[in-house]
Amino acid sequence: MEEPPVAPKPLLSGAVPLEAFLATLQKHGITEVKVEETAEGHILHLQAEDTLIQLEEDGTHIVCDNNEPLRTTLRDLVLRFLQKL
């Protein structure tokens, strides 16, 4: 039987600034990004990766295929801009 690890993660605070985040993505080779403005923030479409990142003042939502290396990379790039508590 498989047992998942259980370690609750800290709460996050702050916001992800669009321009700085786009620059960080670019540095990591993610250059084809279509940015759409929404009422609450922005939606970033990472075209080559077929991934959506919804950036809002109080939340970020990453929608991607089951590609763990990509997901964890994007997660860590987002976490750079947030404080952990």
Place this chain on the structure above:
Amino acid sequence: LIMKESSLKLVSSEQALKELGLNEHQLRFTCRVALQDPYSDSETLHRVYTHLKSLLKGYTIQHLPDGTVMVESIVIKVSSSAEDANAKILLLSWSYQDEDLGSFLSSVLKKGLPSGLPKM
């Protein structure tokens, strides 16, 4: 643990954020897992439920009437492609706080469902 007016007190992390005047930032992930399963969407979802139920002991696993399976706070839904009804997409959604369990479930479901599972 926070220090306020020279006294220490133990509060929940949510309360601590509030008292420090900080906003909480919710980080969520939704992961698409492709699966070949020659059943209807609701049957596939039930097979996912049965599979996880037998695999994970000691976890709260629920099959809800709104067409979702929840493992603790991780939400799982099924949809299928318009061209190929056997090509299912499982949508797993979790928050950063449940990162370990969410990532674990996505790797478990990536392996597919065992063939011996009952249809319903």
